Amino acid sequence: MRFAFTKMHGLGNDFVVIDARETHVAIDESSARTIADRHTGIGCDQLILLEPSTTADAVMRIWNHDGSEVEACGNATRAVARLIGKPATVETAGGLLTLTPNDNGATVDLAAPRFAWDQIPLAYAMDAQNLPLAWDDLADPFCVNIGNPHAVFFVADVDAVDLARLGPLIEHDSVFPQRVNVGVAQVTGSASLKVRVWERGAGLTRACGTGACAAAIAAIKRKLVTSPVTVTLPGGDLTIAWDGGAIAMSGPATFVFSGTADIA
Numbered sequence: 001m002r003f004a005f006t007k008m009h010g011l012g013n014d015f016v017v018i019d020a021r022e023t024h025v026a027i028d029e030s031s032a033r034t035i036a037d038r039h040t041g042i043g044c045d046q047l048i049l050l051e052p053s054t055t056a057d058a059v060m061r062i063w064n065h066d067g068s069e070v071e072a073c074g075n076a077t078r079a080v081a082r083l084i085g086k087p088a089t090v091e092t093a094g095g096l097l098t099l100t101p102n103d104n105g106a107t108v109d110l111a112a113p114r115f116a117w118d119q120i121p122l123a124y125a126m127d128a129q130n131l132p133l134a135w136d137d138l139a140d141p142f143c144v145n146i147g148n149p150h151a152v153f154f155v156a157d158v159d160a161v162d163l164a165r166l167g168p169l170i171e172h173d174s175v176f177p178q179r180v181n182v183g184v185a186q187v188t189g190s191a192s193l194k195v196r197v198w199e200r201g202a203g204l205t206r207a208c209g210t211g212a213c214a215a216a217i218a219a220i221k222r223k224l225v226t227s228p229v230t231v232t233l234p235g236g237d238l239t240i241a242w243d244g245g246a247i248a249m250s251g252p253a254t255f256v257f258s259g260t261a262d263i264a
């Protein structure tokens with residue numbers, strides 16, 4: 001199958017975007033993994049497929065680097081906003097999202113966060129916002145669903161955390177039946193955080209938009225910061241505003257190149 005694609009990134013979190021609103025392109029777990037592979041495919045953290053929608057401007061589907069299809073991707077939502085190039089709505093498995101592009105990125109309204117243990121989801125009823133569990137020095141995570149599941153650990157120094165080792169352990173812990181995105185967050189001011197994320201299905205990325213939202217919501221709920229929050233990720237800064245409803249995320253999105261490819 002031959003298809004056209006656009007390579008984009010949001011703060012270094014990179015995507016292959018296939019715009020199939022007019023020409024059908026069939027993607028499954030295996031083809032997504034092939035396209036995302038950095039050695040034998042095009043290479044990306046997430047593969048994004050835009051399909052026609054009867055109620056919004058597009059259906060946005062998301063596959064992680066490992067081929068798993070997921071509900072939400074904040075950085076890719078800004079990339080799609082720039083690709084569509086005008087205010088738009090997109091349907092995702094995590095909800096209907098509103099996109100407002102600007103000259104170098106976008107503001108996107110992501111789903112309202114969900115906090116109940118079975119909405120994260122966790123394997124059984126627990127205090128999801130003060131999970132009484134620890135993995136080495138990472139303890140007491142705040143769990144929240146931003147369309148996708150996140151566990152956020154507050155630490156004194158995000159750079160001192162061995163996230164490459166602890167991330168996969170936590171991601172695959174049986175307490176998270178759908179696995180989990182693992183964030184570490186450091187409070188750096190009254191409205192600022194430094195955050196690193198081990199992404200479910202993708203590993204360490206230079207930025208995770210929903211991870212930034214999860215960290216900001218967790219810090220606001222724990223009264224560590226006030227909205228709007230500047231979240232500094234390895235790839236750069238995002239602004240996250242939240243007043244109790246939908247989350248507004250603002251930041252850059254960048255075109256890299258366009259091309260065509262064949263998959264068997």
Ligand SMILES: N[C@@H](CCC[C@H](N)C(=O)O)C(=O)O
Pocket residue numbers: 013045046064070071072073074075076148149181199200201202205207208209210211
């Ligand atoms: N990079 C994304 C998140 C992508 C999905 C995530 N790995 C998951 O499995 O839920 C972002 O910018 O939010």
